[in-house]
Amino acid sequence: MAMTTAAVAAAAQPKEVKLYGAWGSAHAAMARNALELKGVRYEYVEEDLERKSETLLLRLNPAHAGKVPVLVVDDDGGGGGCPLAESLVILEYVDEVWPQAPRLLPPPSSPRARAAARFWARFFHGEVSPLSRAAAVLAPTPEERAEAVREMKARMAVMEAGFERDFPSSVVGGPFVHGATPGLLDVILGSCAAGTRAISAMAGEEVVEPDALPHVHASLAAFDERVAGFGTSVPHELLLARLLEREERRRAAASASA
Template sequence: MVEVKLLGAWGSPFSRRVEMALKLKGVEYEYLEEDLNNKSPLLLKYNPIHKKVPVLVHNGKPIAESLIIIEYIDEVWEGPSILPQDPYERAMARFWVKFLDEKCMPAMWKAFWSTGEEREKNKDEAIEHLKFLESEIKGKKFFGGDTIGLVDLAANFIAYWFRIISELVGVELITDDKFPNLSKWADEYINSSFVKENLPDKDKITAFFNARIRAPDETKYFPKA
């Protein structure tokens, strides 16, 4: 019998990426919630290098890092393709998810959590990165075309998590007038029935970030994986 387990954290956009990928493929799995302040022996065993979630365990073999896990899911199980079939388009999808995680997300976090002149500098950097996404999504329903794909799953933090933080800290980055294409995509994405069913509760996430606003700087961030 095939055994699939997912070690994750309820509010993590990285964990949610993987959960959505599993559900897109129709994979049955056991979900194990991790307390990231008191990491389980299982997490430390399966991800001893980074000690972070998510971790997928397939027949006893662990795979770490959310984007690597999603590619593994796409290759192993039948069902709707998450990555494009065309080699060039697959390469481009990998490029954009790397851009999202390594450029967009850090810049947006800094813009939200910094203050004064530093915040304005970080906002400008984040906006410059977002302009590339605005251009990339133009004329498309999703980054994956007509269906949700790898880049959409990777960009989930823009559509949901960062909108909530934006309201809490009073910093607007993605507005309808400045980023009409990206705003339209975000609305389309979070309002699709599949995505809506797999997002964490807004009130719970809002409470989580309210606590982070009052916390020391080093505790403000979701563990990246």
């Protein structure tokens, strides 16, 4: 008897899924949130990146010196598994292998929207992400910190304008960048919410103001509500304490070696 389309899709999906991440890693949270949104069963492995043995993660992700996240998928259940690294790569893979709602990328019938989503995802990663801005906001002088926050706000304003152009609220019709359900950009922005709030606390001012960045702010708020039960979020106060502690150790080490 011929298999149904659903049965064929289920048979083609990986038998075992394991995700390696670390506490406070927004990139790992992106991968976890995508799997959770799709309802994928997976095993989560917490790694301590400051005390790791270097062996397993280096073997799984040698291109990035053992960074997280790493998604290991086993298609036949034999225990081997193929590792995938980089959060953006993982998000697109998850959307292709598990095509059930919510879809993270716009459909192939909307190539302009798909390209725009990929573009702004890479722009955020490279130019705006709290992960790339935290060190600048922790700069030693108030002037340097203020300049870092101004620069981050300016780049977010560019992204906000791009969202309005490529995903206008009058068209998408929902609180998320992509509409009524979270998509690629919402997963990326929302998974960085704790980092964004930590930077706001460090700077003493809101980085994502609802009046200045309505699309970004709405996405963050809606995503927080959507993933509240996933267990993937961390309190920004704890993340801030970890960032400050790490920066203090870095400066102490720099002073000792000077």
